[in-house]
Amino acid sequence: MLDERKLDVLRAIVEDYVATHEPVGSKTLVDRHNLGVSPATVRNDMAALEEEGYITQPHTSAGRIPTDAGYRLFVDKLSTVKTLSPAEKKAITSFLAGAVDLDDVVRRTVRLLAQITRQVAIVQYPSLNRSHVRHIEVVTMTPRRLLLVLITSAGRVEQRIVEAPHDVDEQLIGDLRSRLNTALAGQRLTEAATSLAAVPETFPPHDRHLVSAIVTTLLEAFTDEVGEQRIAVGGAANLTRYGDDFERNVKPVLEALEEHVILLKLLGEATNPQTLTVRIGHENPYEELATTSVVATGYGSKSEALATLGIVGPTHMDYPSTMGAVRAVARYVSQILADS
Amino acid sequence: MLDERKLDVLRAIVEDYVATHEPVGSKTLVDRHNLGVSPATVRNDMAALEEEGYITQPHTSAGRIPTDAGYRLFVDKLSTVKTLSPAEKKAITSFLAGAVDLDDVVRRTVRLLAQITRQVAIVQYPSLNRSHVRHIEVVTMTPRRLLLVLITSAGRVEQRIVEAPHDVDEQLIGDLRSRLNTALAGQRLTEAATSLAAVPETFPPHDRHLVSAIVTTLLEAFTDEVGEQRIAVGGAANLTRYGDDFERNVKPVLEALEEHVILLKLLGEATNPQTLTVRIGHENPYEELATTSVVATGYGSKSEALATLGIVGPTHMDYPSTMGAVRAVARYVSQILADS
DNA sequence: ACTGGCACTCCGAACGCTGGAGTGCCAGGG
DNA sequence: CCCTGGCACTCCAGCGTTCGGAGTGCCAGT
Numbered sequence: 098m099l100d101e102r103k104l105d106v107l108r109a110i111v112e113d114y115v116a117t118h119e120p121v122g123s124k125t126l127v128d129r130h131n132l133g134v135s136p137a138t139v140r141n142d143m144a145a146l147e148e149e150g151y152i153t154q155p156h157t158s159a160g161r162i163p164t165d166a167g168y169r170l171f172v173d174k175l176s177t178v179k180t181l182s183p184a185e186k187k188a189i190t191s192f193l194a195g196a197v198d199l200d201d202v203v204r205r206t207v208r209l210l211a212q213i214t215r216q217v218a219i220v221q222y223p224s225l226n227r228s229h230v231r232h233i234e235v236v237t238m239t240p241r242r243l244l245l246v247l248i249t250s251a252g253r254v255e256q257r258i259v260e261a262p263h264d265v266d267e268q269l270i271g272d273l274r275s276r277l278n279t280a281l282a283g284q285r286l287t288e289a290a291t292s293l294a295a296v297p298e299t300f301p302p303h304d305r306h307l308v309s310a311i312v313t314t315l316l317e318a319f320t321d322e323v324g325e326q327r328i329a330v331g332g333a334a335n336l337t338r339y340g341d342d343f344e345r346n347v348k349p350v351l352e353a354l355e356e357h358v359i360l361l362k363l364l365g366e367a368t369n370p371q372t373l374t375v376r377i378g379h380e381n382p383y384e385e386l387a388t389t390s391v392v393a394t395g396y397g398s399k400s401e402a403l404a405t406l407g408i409v410g411p412t413h414m415d416y417p418s419t420m421g422a423v424r425a426v427a428r429y430v431s432q433i434l435a436d437s
Numbered sequence: 438m439l440d441e442r443k444l445d446v447l448r449a450i451v452e453d454y455v456a457t458h459e460p461v462g463s464k465t466l467v468d469r470h471n472l473g474v475s476p477a478t479v480r481n482d483m484a485a486l487e488e489e490g491y492i493t494q495p496h497t498s499a500g501r502i503p504t505d506a507g508y509r510l511f512v513d514k515l516s517t518v519k520t521l522s523p524a525e526k527k528a529i530t531s532f533l534a535g536a537v538d539l540d541d542v543v544r545r546t547v548r549l550l551a552q553i554t555r556q557v558a559i560v561q562y563p564s565l566n567r568s569h570v571r572h573i574e575v576v577t578m579t580p581r582r583l584l585l586v587l588i589t590s591a592g593r594v595e596q597r598i599v600e601a602p603h604d605v606d607e608q609l610i611g612d613l614r615s616r617l618n619t620a621l622a623g624q625r626l627t628e629a630a631t632s633l634a635a636v637p638e639t640f641p642p643h644d645r646h647l648v649s650a651i652v653t654t655l656l657e658a659f660t661d662e663v664g665e666q667r668i669a670v671g672g673a674a675n676l677t678r679y680g681d682d683f684e685r686n687v688k689p690v691l692e693a694l695e696e697h698v699i700l701l702k703l704l705g706e707a708t709n710p711q712t713l714t715v716r717i718g719h720e721n722p723y724e725e726l727a728t729t730s731v732v733a734t735g736y737g738s739k740s741e742a743l744a745t746l747g748i749v750g751p752t753h754m755d756y757p758s759t760m761g762a763v764r765a766v767a768r769y770v771s772q773i774l775a776d777s
Numbered sequence: 778a779c780t781g782g783c784a785c786t787c788c789g790a791a792c793g794c795t796g797g798a799g800t801g802c803c804a805g806g807g
Numbered sequence: 808c809c810c811t812g813g814c815a816c817t818c819c820a821g822c823g824t825t826c827g828g829a830g831t832g833c834c835a836g837t
Contacts, residue, residue: 120830122829122830122831123830134780135779135780136780136781137780137781138779138780140830140832141832144831144832154830154831155788156786156788157786157787157788157830157831158788158829158830159787159788159830159831198595198596232576232584234574234576234586236572238572244572246586246588246594248584248586248596255538256538256588257537257538332695333673333691333695334694336691337688337691343683348674348677351673352674354673354674355551355671355673355674460799463800464798474810474811476812477801477802477810477812478809480799480800481809481810484800484801494799494800496817496818496819497817497818497819498798498799498816499798499800499817499818500800
């Protein structure tokens with residue numbers, strides 16, 4: 098049905114349209130790409146491509162623009178992910194290497210991603226429920242007030258304050274600290290939650306009240322965030338890159354960026370860092386974002402993704418470059434996190 | 438020069454223009470506000486106001502719109518800050534009360550502020566150099582790798598990783614921890630930096646190398662962030678509220694939001710929470726933001742501001758309500774922070 | 778199967794027109 | 808002296824019209 102040349106034509110249309118953001122006609126197409134055939138022939142091919150639903154014309158007697166299906170075919174079959182130049186790679190590593198802690202890594206990543214792709218970048222914080230307990234710290238602030246600090250394997254730190262029912266004994270705190278750490282260190286948060294339940298019983302009845310309070314707060318910290326994932330967003334200024342129809346195109350995206358729940362759905366399930374998820378136009382779950390595409394991938398260790406990162410942009414984006422950048426950044430971040 | 442009625446006219450013009458975003462003429466003005474005089478009289482007043490530079494007309498034979506000077510006069514003399522309704526106050530407290538830690542407080546504040554003012558909200562994190570050391574924690578992650586956690590009086594947590602020159606002894610760590618805390622707890626970060634310098638000398642020569650490494654990193658954490666202040670931004674979707682001239686109005690703001698340095702300058706010096714800073718149009722330090730106003734104030738304790746929060750929006754915003762909301766939020770946040 | 782030619786379509790920029798909202802000014806009246 | 812009604816003037820925004828160019832579809836010829 099679609100021979101080689103028709104696919105070439107489609108590829109050329111996508112590339113031209115992405116570059117110019119204007120409907121592309123048969124004549125300009127043969128001028129710019131040397132297809133070796135006449136405009137008339139291209140017109141026939143275009144008619145076929147339109148028949149199949151890969152391109153469309155905004156109105157009769159205008160050039161063609163790709164449909165979502167057209168972009169989909171382009172991404173799947175007609176293009177190869179573009180690798181970054183050595184200079185770019187180097188810039189990435191050196192920029193990320195300067196990070197001082199997890200927060201900083203995420204902030205830098207989001208900035209970096211926005212800069213290279215020139216799109217809006219989204220980075221999900223490493224999820225708590227896939228990471229491990231690295232350390233739990235109990236600190237006395239006043240005799241009646243304790244600070245709990247939870248440090249996870251990804252370097253994420255959660256803190257909670259606990260009001261004690263009565264003045265607490267330093268000895269007890271030290272004891273509790275070491276018992277918590279020996280009981281939980283290295284466990285996944287989900288497992289740790291289970292182990293935690295047994296802790297209060299190992300203490301004498303007099304202290305149990307306090308210990309329970311602490312354990313409860315800790316449990317909350319473990320599970321609380323599972324639903325409410327954290328997210329960083331950057332490069333909103335790149336929204337300029339959508340066309341001019343502010344109301345229809347930009348506004349919905351701007352609104353979505355405020356709603357982290359929506360962003361999480363957009364990013365989708367964290368995939369293996371090798372695999373890129375591309376959602377084109379109406380393929381994504383929100384009607385209002387029909388002119389928006391998402392390119393995302395997981396990051397973390399090689400085998401298992403800790404979280405997802407990606408970009409959001411107009412459907413008429415440069416997919417090969419964008420995909421290359423997202424993939425590269427995901428890899429380097431994974432590496433940085435593994436090292437620290 | 439400007440009698441009472443002329444000021445009434447200016448007030449009416451500002452209010453109408455803010456409500457409609459359209460140049461307001463003499464007739465509509467007397468219709469909507471009962472000024473008790475005829476359109477012709479108002480026209481004369483308008484001519485005077487224009488003469489003085491408080492209003493202007495986009496083109497001959499159009500209505501008038503306020504100039505930046507007009508808004509300035511309005512804010513300074515012609516309006517009173519609007520207090521929130523009890524329901525709104527209650528909503529604020531209950532929304533902020535749910536916060537679990539400092540990060541959460543800031544996130545909630547920014548969201549809240551954006552929601553009530555329907556503008557872009559900006560909240561600066563409590564600055565390190567004005568807060569005190571609450572606790573310092575040293576955690577062994579591997580025998581060669583230590584995690585330092587600094588907790589400040591505002592609840593802010595900074596963490597750093599230190600590679601030890603040789604395997605470290607648990608005993609030494611415990612010793613160091615308690616010495617650091619007794620030496621530094623309660624001090625301002627700036628003072629603490631000085632006290633810190635003396636710490637290594639109190640250790641035997643064998644350990645001094647390690648201790649110095651830790652102290653150096655800690656010092657960096659103390660001072661590092663002084664320049665690089667953290668900031669949270671929210672409500673970018675409200676940028677829709679600017680007029681339609683996307684390129685001129687919205688784009689520069691969107692770009693500024695990415696540059697935290699610029700935002701800090703916009704917010705300006707943290708003021709006493711009682712005092713509101715209002716920068717109207719070209720009063721702010723960036724040429725591109727000439728159609729943008731900033732309403733900001735400090736928050737923290739009553740006597741001294743920890744940091745600044747505020748909003749950014751079009752010059753034609755509803756100043757009385759916005760100022761009321763910013764002030765109220767600042768107060769409640771200060772309260773929440775004082776309690777925790 | 779590809780190509781050149783031709784008639785047709787349709788948008789968008791340019792132009793001119795017109796109604797309405799607004800102004801400035803002036804002379805008259807409390 | 809300040810206010811008012813009246814009047815001529817200005818100028819934009821919206822609307823309809825025109826027109827050229829870019830693009831298409833189709834057909835007959837190679």
